Structures are given as structure tokens and as C-alpha cells.
Amino acid sequence: MSMLLIPGFMLDADLWRDVTPGLGEFGPFVHADLFQDGTIKDMASRVLAQAPETFILVGFSMGGYVAREIVRQAPERVKALVLIATSARGDTEVQRQRKEAVAHKPDSVSFKGLSTAAVASSLHPDNAGRQDLIARIQAMGQRLGSDVFRRQSLLERVDERHLLADISCPCLILAGEQDKLRSRTEAEELHEGISGSSLQVIEKTGHMIPLEAPDELITVMRQWLDGLEA
Structure with a gap:
């Protein structure tokens, strides 16, 4: 079995750096390419073309939309x-x-990176001053650059x-205790809509769960995945 990891908006494989060592038995790990396409469907098709025959699928934030499209396609x-x-x-x-606003900006306007304030607001209050986390998130955005920022910013998300x-x-389904970007209600909608799904809330984390609470994320995922095999 393999695990296919799908990052969120302006994030790359470094999102999962602290998570994969604790999930080694569910690997090898495949990192999705969300950086060349301008629609959720096209992203999902590209990921599937590069993916193993079967896999455990993990989607974070924007990557959750891509993950569900992958399920629909295959x-x-x-x-x-x-x-x-x-x-x-x-x-x-x-x-x-x-x-x-993004669509009407000329292509010549360069991407200056994700602002410190925007990144900090996505974190749990206890982590909002952690410059190591903020710098790591900003570095991912800088690596991806202006073209990816424009494509991902213009992605259409339809009500699913x-x-x-x-x-x-x-x-x-996993939710952060103090996620200011995705509410508990949105997680509950997923749980209620997907028959037989499990919902767990990870405490002391904001939106960036794989970075803020990797050990807790590993524990919850391992317990759930082990339970599927039992």
C-alpha cells in the first residue's frame, strides 16, 4: 500500500515532513503535484496519472477538494x-x-509571498508567534512562486x-480545535455527508495541523488506519 499526500494552498511536500516518519508502515509516500493546473478536476487527473494503482488518500485544506475529486474519478x-x-x-x-481582484491584477505584478499576518492568523494563538512555523510556511509559498499563486488563487470551489x-x-475527518479558516461546522458537514465516516478534533492546533500538531496527527491517523486492518 502507498499513501498519497495532497497539500493545501501554496504548500508543498514540506507540509508533511514531520508526519511521514511516524506513518512509515503505510508508505511509500507519493506527493501530489497541484502546481500546473487551474481546475480541481485537472489537478485530480494529473495526480491520478502519477499515482500508484491503489493508495490511502490524504488531503489537507484545498487538497481535500482535490482528494474528493480523485475519489469521484477513480x-x-x-x-x-x-x-x-x-x-x-x-x-x-x-x-x-x-x-x-487577483484575476484583474496584471501578470507583471510579482508575488511577494504570504504575509506574516496572514500566516499567523491561520495558527493556534499559542503558535501565532512561532517564527519557525511562519517562516516554513512562507518558504513553501516562495518556492512555488507567482504562477502557482495565481492559478491556485483562481481555483473555483463548488458546493459539494x-x-x-x-x-x-x-x-x-480531522479538524483543528481553533481553526479560524475552516469551522467545526464544516467538518461536521463532511462527517454527516459521508456515511460511516469518523470525525476527530485535534486540540491545541489551528488550521495548519500537520505543522502545528504532527505527533497528535500521527497518533490519530495510525489508530484509525490500524483499526481498518483489524
């Missing part, structure tokens, strides 16, 4: 699904306005809540 290949700090809701009016019942593989 349900027989997904043996288990883990959704972390994500949602099935579509874009809000505020998000649509932000996309309009009516499609959740079609997911039949085992599913674990």
Missing part, C-alpha cells in the same frame, strides 16, 4: 480517505471578490455537500 483506487482541515462548501461571496453521499470508502 473510486476503486482509493482504499481509505483522510480529510484534514477542509470543507465541502463552495466559494463565498468574499472569496469570489478576492478572486476577481450534495455529492458527499457518493463517497463509500472508509473516511477519517
Whole structure:
């Protein structure tokens, strides 16, 4: 079995650096390429073309939308699904306005990176001053650069809540205790919509669970995955 890891907005494989050592028996690990396409469907198709025949699928935040599209495109290949700090809701009016602003910026406007304030606001209050975490998140964004920022910023997220019942593989949903970007209600919507799914809340973390609480994430995932094999 392999584990396919899908990062979130302006994040790369470094998102999982502290998680994969504790999940070694579920590897090898494959890191999804979300950096060349401008739609969720195209991202999912590219990931599937590069993925093993079957795998455990893990999607974080934006990657959760891609993960569910992968399940729709190739349900027989997904043996288990883990959704972390994500949602099935579509874009809000505020998000649509932000996309309009990005779309109307000339290509010549360079990407200056994710702001310290924006990154800090995604973290648990106890972690908001952790410069190591903030710098690590910003470094991922800088590596990906302006073209990826534009494509990912313009991604359309449609409301998928009516499609959740079609997911039949085992599913674990994880939420951060103080996630300001994705609410507990959104996690509960996923749980209610996906029959037989499990929902767990990880304490003392904000949105960036794989970075803020890797040990807790490992523990919860291992227990759940071990339970599937029992």
C-alpha cells in the first residue's frame, strides 16, 4: 500500500515532513503535484496519472477538494480517505471578490509571498508567534512562486455537500480545535455527508495541523488506519 499526500494552498511536500516518519508502515509516500493546473478536476487527473494503482488518500485544506475529486474519478483506487482541515462548501461571496481582484491584477505584478499576518492568523494563538512555523510556511509559498499563486488563487470551489453521499470508502475527518479558516461546522458537514465516516478534533492546533500538531496527527491517523486492518 502507498499513501498519497495532497497539500493545501501554496504548500508543498514540506507540509508533511514531520508526519511521514511516524506513518512509515503505510508508505511509500507519493506527493501530489497541484502546481500546473487551474481546475480541481485537472489537478485530480494529473495526480491520478502519477499515482500508484491503489493508495490511502490524504488531503489537507484545498487538497481535500482535490482528494474528493480523485475519489469521484477513480473510486476503486482509493482504499481509505483522510480529510484534514477542509470543507465541502463552495466559494463565498468574499472569496469570489478576492478572486476577481487577483484575476484583474496584471501578470507583471510579482508575488511577494504570504504575509506574516496572514500566516499567523491561520495558527493556534499559542503558535501565532512561532517564527519557525511562519517562516516554513512562507518558504513553501516562495518556492512555488507567482504562477502557482495565481492559478491556485483562481481555483473555483463548488458546493459539494450534495455529492458527499457518493463517497463509500472508509473516511477519517480531522479538524483543528481553533481553526479560524475552516469551522467545526464544516467538518461536521463532511462527517454527516459521508456515511460511516469518523470525525476527530485535534486540540491545541489551528488550521495548519500537520505543522502545528504532527505527533497528535500521527497518533490519530495510525489508530484509525490500524483499526481498518483489524
